[in-house]
Amino acid sequence: MPLRADARANRAALLTSAARLFTDQGPDVALDAIARDAGVSIATLYRHFPSREALIAEAYGAEIAALGEVDLAEGTAADALTRWLARFVEYARTKRALGDLVHALPEGSSPPAREVIVDALERILAAGARDGSLTTDQDAQDVLALLAGLWTLPDGPEWPARAGRLARFVVAGLKSSDSLTGQPPL
Amino acid sequence: MPLRADARANRAALLTSAARLFTDQGPDVALDAIARDAGVSIATLYRHFPSREALIAEAYGAEIAALGEVDLAEGTAADALTRWLARFVEYARTKRALGDLVHALPEGSSPPAREVIVDALERILAAGARDGSLTTDQDAQDVLALLAGLWTLPDGPEWPARAGRLARFVVAGLKSSDSLTGQPPL
DNA sequence: AGCTAAACGTAGGCTCCCTACGCTTATGCC
DNA sequence: GGCATAAGCGTAGGGAGCCTACGTTTAGCT
Known part of the structure; x- marks a missing residue:
């Protein structure tokens, strides 16, 4: 089943923020910072990307x-x-x-x-x-x-x-x- | 002025423990673990070696x-x-x-x-x-x-x-x- | 034995990682 | 349109590791 609309939007926002912050500040940015930048909570980030590597992989x-x-x-x-x-x-x-x-x-x-x-x-x-x-x-x-x-x-x-x-x-x-x-x- | 006797002993113990733990468990061992292994407190470790790198450098x-x-x-x-x-x-x-x-x-x-x-x-x-x-x-x-x-x-x-x-x-x-x-x- | 500065440990603040749990809300059905 | 439901969410907090402030202990000298 497809993702719910809000979930899809959050996911996209996370990827956008992640790409920007990784590029600007290197691979060790705090995941909380990425979540905050995307306007979601850290739990939402973990829900979509189980690990830092998974997030990098999708962002790039x-x-x-x-x-x-x-x-x-x-x-x-x-x-x-x-x-x-x-x-x-x-x-x-x-x-x-x-x-x-x-x-x-x-x-x-x-x-x-x-x-x-x-x-x-x-x-x-x-x-x-x-x-x-x-x-x-x-x-x-x-x-x-x-x-x-x-x-x-x-x-x-x-x-x-x-x-x-x-x-x-x-x-x-x-x-x-x-x-x-x-x-x-x- | 030379180090006090207890300080010298602690320093040596720290270096011994550090060398062993770094070799056994890799470069990311918790510094607390090294201090504990050497029988001293974490503060003593920091007093002798201001950073992880300084400790590795002396241990090796x-x-x-x-x-x-x-x-x-x-x-x-x-x-x-x-x-x-x-x-x-x-x-x-x-x-x-x-x-x-x-x-x-x-x-x-x-x-x-x-x-x-x-x-x-x-x-x-x-x-x-x-x-x-x-x-x-x-x-x-x-x-x-x-x-x-x-x-x-x-x-x-x-x-x-x-x-x-x-x-x-x-x-x-x-x-x-x-x-x-x-x-x-x- | 007593003084003093050197050395020590405890205790705690900070940051980051990750998860449990209860609340919110999008979505499909009537 | 309204409502039931599960998908999705945020808060709150525990844990690990780093590092430091501060009061206490003790080696070394006289």
Whole structure:
């Protein structure tokens, strides 16, 4: 059965407030603040979103879905990776709360957001293996771990430059498989 | 003036308890629990260590100091980097709380632990620039950001393998400067 | 033994998280 | 239109953790 009209409105208000406050103040805003901003009580927030993560996930649903899309049509898989990473970096810059979803350390159930992203990376890596433009030495989870640094970078005027170097480093390393062979175990 | 005898004993007890609880239960143990374990009150803990970070820093002082040491005597700078990273990875595995020190996002004052590590990496990179074994495309902070993934990896039986791949990837990328030139801006 | 400053613990305020419970109101039916 | 009902809501409060003010204890010196 569909939600009641007031419930639907409250839900929407919560998502709007959440998106704004997460973007403005980071992933650790008090949930009470979000509820107050939306003009509802904290209980209503919990009724609609059982956890902070659930709220972030829905507030940034569009971005997560966008990261699930991979454009393999143009150029090599390495090109596709570069394009995908550009979007990833842009979200990391503007939607810092996404980091909590992507790199949470859940015992069993990792959040669906993470699954979507790992999935996208797997498709890119698989395409790279087919067209030979990417190494097969790292799996999607490895790549995601390498990108974790994006969320630890202090924001400021240097952020884009540093993030860009980080992303380029990852792409470059995934391109050349030769330099990785014959490494002594660490 | 030196500390009073009881203060010295309490301090030592706190550090012992902290090291054990941080290792056993992760970086987020309640400070009250550490104080209780050491047989002192929470106020005493705060008197000796003004913040959680200060406590971690002292509890893991030996490890941090060890990461400040760089052995450039044998082999190339790239070899030195590999050796240093092996130690870094080992600490990341056994002393998960160190991550909070290394990748905290302080506005102004980054903790001294981070400085020590950045310093060590800078010396290695400088040596690499001199002997030509490492690229100059990334600075020490970039490298540290790349290693952030170590702290987000879920611990489990796969941890060492994944961490090893991550570290090897970083070393490999820092070795070959050629594959990084001429990249289009992301 | 007695003095004093160093060190201590208790107790409590603050913030945030989360839930139990009783009230309000949208919605479908007559 | 009015009313019954369950869906939805807010209040109020307990719990955990952080941190501090303040009065008490005690080590160390004479």
